Amino acid sequence: MTAKELCEEINIEIELIESILQELSALLRDLSGKDPTMREKIAAAAFIAQFYSGIENILKRISHYYSVTLPTGDTWHIDLFKRFCEPTYNPLPVLFDESLALAPYRKFRHVVYHSYVF
Template identity: 35%
Template sequence: MTSLRLKEYCEAEFENIDTVVSELFFVVRPKKIDYSTAELAAIAAFIHNYYNGIENILKRVLLSRKMAIKDAPTWHKDLLKSSLNKEVITNDLYETLSDYLSFRHFFVHAYSFNIHWKELKPLIDNLEDTLKKFKVAIYHFIDKTH
């Protein structure tokens, strides 16, 4: 895959992630702390979508460098670790994205009535800054390796 095509793919994914973030902040309101179970489930689904988009980009970037991720039960964790080891992302970004990966695992296995605002708030608070750093890291990696 050429650098241009990879960037186009990433731009399309980033547009999708930006849409998810916009929809998330349609539900999340400043200073609001009392959300219904349905609202919390929606917020959690948007955070899950956000991280799925990040994983889509990481998979494509690694595949473009012929660095395949093995199909294993731990592939989500392996993808993130490989992205760190191959210097796609920094250690700080790895640590932050690990929180979203942990939430992804929780979300997939949890009942929506077990989702609580106190677990979502730190992820929401870091979401936009994390996305900015992730975009910089991805485009930097593409520019230096392609």
């Protein structure tokens, strides 16, 4: 993969994330002042889960570009994120401050994908 191809793939992911955020914003506007139905709750949950998945997809693509094997095991999601924090996992770039509040999104995505009830 070339740097140009990586940029193109990341841009596609960013566009998808922006689309997800627009849909979530529209859903929240539609719900203004009323209680959400089960369907609306599930839609919002799916959008939030997809938001984090998009971020993780970008990290996986960057790892692939640098020929860095993805982490494995029960904590691979957090391990992947931490590779892009200081101190970095050479040769990956520092993209996040570890205090960035992405952990709740990752945990929420896990609940969405592995349960039937919120």
